[in-house]
Amino acid sequence: MKKLLGLALGILTAIGGFVDIGDLVTNAVVGSRFGLSLVWVVAVGVVGICLFAEMSGRVAAVSGRATFEIIRERLGPRAAGANLAASFAINLLTLTAEIGGIALALHLASSIEPRLWIPVAALAVWLVLWRVKFSIMENVVGLLGLLLIGFAVALFLLGPDWGELAAQVARPSLPEGEHAASYWFYAVALFGAAMTPYEVFFFSSGAVEERWTRKDLSQNRLNVLTGFPLGGLLSVAIAGCAAVVLMPRGIEVSSLSQIVLPVAQAGGTLLMAVVIVGIVAATFGAALETALSSGYTLAQYFGWSWGKFRRTVRAARFHLSMIVALLLGVGILMTSVDPIAVTEMSVVFSAVALPLTYVPILVVANDPEYMGDHVNGRVANGLGSVYLVIVLLAAVAAIPLMIATGAGS
Amino acid sequence: MSARRRLIDARLHLLDRQVLDVDGEPVTTVDDLEIVGVDGDAAPGEPAHVAAVLTGPVLVTRLLGGDPPPSRWLRVPWSQVGHVGITLDLTVRGDSLDLDWVERWVRDHVIGRIPGGAHDPEEDVDS
Secondary structure, eight states: OHHHHTTHHHHHHHHHHHSSHHHHHHHHHHHHHHTTTTHHHHHHHHHHHHHHHHHHHHHHHHHOOOHHHHHHHHHHHHHHHHHHHHHHHHHHHHHHHHHHHHHHHHHHHHOSOHHHHHHHHHHHHHHHHHHSOHHHHHHHHHHHHGGGGHHHHHHHHHOOOHHHHHHHHHSOOOOTTOOHHHHHHHHHHHHHHHTOTHHHHHHHHHHHHTTOOGGGHHHHHHHHHHHHHHHHHHHHHHHHHHHHHTTTTTOOOOSHHHHSHHHHHHHHHHHHHHHHHHHHHHHHHHHHHHHHHHHHHHHHHHTOOOOTTSOGGGGHHHHHHHHHHHHHHHHHHTTTOOHHHHHHTHHHHHHHHHHHHHHHHHHHTTOHHHHTTOOOOHHHHHHHHHHHHHHHHHHHHHHHHHHHHTTTO | OOSSOOOOOIIIIITTOEEEOTTSOEEEEOOEEEEESSSSSSOTTSOOEEEEEEETTHHHHHHHOOOOOGGGOEEEEGGGEEEESSSEEESSOGGGOGGGHHHHHHHHHTGGGSTTTTOOTTTSSOO
């Protein structure tokens, strides 16, 4: 059990990246429109985030420096400032969407209007940030988020034609009536979700919060290799459910209740209840991850003291920035925007933030001044360079694809 | 220090590095450096040297250009820097420095006034 709890950081990080509210919907949309023909993108994304999260965790464990500190140190104030602005925008938009998502999920369970749940959800997130110990937070939220495994259970209960599903995975093809640009838009969106920068900000800062040292390097690797593949698996399971139930009927996913439709059909009320708890926990976890990330990035850029391991009065500006981020998020939601549409805008900012985050990580992971003899090996460097090219391609393609397809519609 | 001389590149090893106080608490980032002796501030013939680590408004002028008046510099004299590694380690406590006034203001006027602000998260529950 203790071993399992030690993996909570990786699991919570991955949940925030792969199955936050925006991705829950994206995965179901992808499943209902393209079947499992985009699973390869998730696989590529999982390998990429494993690679760079492992590096960022290793840098944090060996040198004690979290990711945004090394971004500022290597890129200087200008480029790091551009990354800070873009990353803060992604954090804020995602945080906004998650608070809205918690409200939507609670609406699903209670049928009380979502708008009434918004302040409650934000207050609950803040209370956890304010009072709850980091390790308790990650364990409770991470493990409850695992209830999303219910989607995988539902997929088995549905008893699909596995040969047909395997064929979709192995030989991706464009379903009739779909445009190639839409396919590639969703490919970039899924890749961006897998590699979203707040995962490494949160993961490396979490490693500092948990006071990892050189001794924890195997723990680091284990966290990465469990958390992210699990996140990818959940994301594929959600797409699979949609592919089996929604795609043949031509149902287009536009709301949270449609995502859980296949689960209700396969496992009845009980499984549905399990999955809803999972959705609330996953969105809550993603809200915590993005709120903390907004504090981490600001504090690390400016050199403020930060961290939940300190008394709140000893990290005053860090806590103030998270409070401001939460208030901004609630403010945006009160204009009654669709919280899920909000996350689509973060694709634009990812184009700036992705390369400016992963380049410095790769550079510092090779710097013996920081890393001693724990510098990158040849495989990590080779793969890392390949992924930088992929990241750049995705970053360049993202905005034109978004405009050309009207965000996939 | 050992007899072996270390080469320090100001841009690579000093600028934008994290500054920690004597207890290892983060204080600021090196936003700029005050160098004395290049423009005749020191006696002719004397070598130029780093006089202080600067922070605060100098970050804005480093981003946008310009020159803030020295009265607005928030400085840590170089004599208080104990060690240059992947961080700059000071020999004094952060609380004793003027440049930490924003952190202290936020602590005293905002965060400290919210109930539970002084609570130590590592103390309760398990342990």
